[in-house]
Amino acid sequence: MNTRFAVATHILTFLETQAGRPASSELIASSVNTNASLIRRLLSQLAKAGLTSSQMGTGGGARLARPATTITLLDVYRTVNDAGDVLAIHRQPNPRCPIGRHITAVLQSRTDAAERALRTELARTSIADLAADIARSA
């Protein structure tokens, strides 16, 4: 499993605490404890998904593009995960075997339901919730 979901969530939560001031990738990287290039790559994805916006040049950086109450963990998940890769399906069962011929479709419908449950739960938490939790911890 990669760490993009966790890092992207960290980024967004960090931006929320910046109260609208743009944050540079260097600054964010120092909070996440990784390098700025990786942060910029994730920010690029987040911006394409409409969750953040960035400005180049002196004094530039990234900001949330929407109120943190409207950005959920499901939005983050959708941004950084290819569709349905939590419970991958194996490639090519033997089509001459009755099990092999049907197992993929049958199993897929069940794993789809499971992933749907995961997503529903993720949708219940917003970046604002996380920021509030952190404020309470601090």
Next chain:
Amino acid sequence: MNTRFAVATHILTFLETQAGRPASSELIASSVNTNASLIRRLLSQLAKAGLTSSQMGTGGGARLARPATTITLLDVYRTVNDAGDVLAIHRQPNPRCPIGRHITAVLQSRTDAAERALRTELARTSIADLAADIARSA
């Protein structure tokens, strides 16, 4: 994502259709369309988890160790996945940053809830259900 969950489920469903007759790793491998060694590795895990039992020697092979109605996709998931690796957490945020210091715990509690939802859904499907779905498709 690896394919162990899907392959292990395939194996168990295959065994269910064998009606108690032991199936060799070669036979199973031909249905899954992979090699026997991989199947044996998975069967070894499944046996340790109490889902299958194997017998060496001529005429040997693997069987379900319990009725298929009592083996759920959650059992399979537990067997082949390390704990909580669906939404991994990144390793070492900067502890000198308020966000970095708290994000891991705060996020973990939310991803735990999501993974719990996933598991609950997986528990609703048994190997017998899959076998029945396949019988209906055929």
Next chain:
DNA sequence: CTTAATTGTATCTGATTCGATCACAGATCA
């Protein structure tokens, strides 16, 4: 008792993925 079949496990290999790192063109502002 001998032989064939089968598991369980170790080892190796090529492909793929991932994160870290460096580099640099383009944009922006003072």
Next chain:
DNA sequence: TGATCTGTGATCGAATCAGATACAATTAAG
């Protein structure tokens, strides 16, 4: 003009994975 940023491309080493081969141990059949 010069300093500061983003966006993106390229490369690298580590890790993971599936495929493959090998072989000792076990079991049943003849």
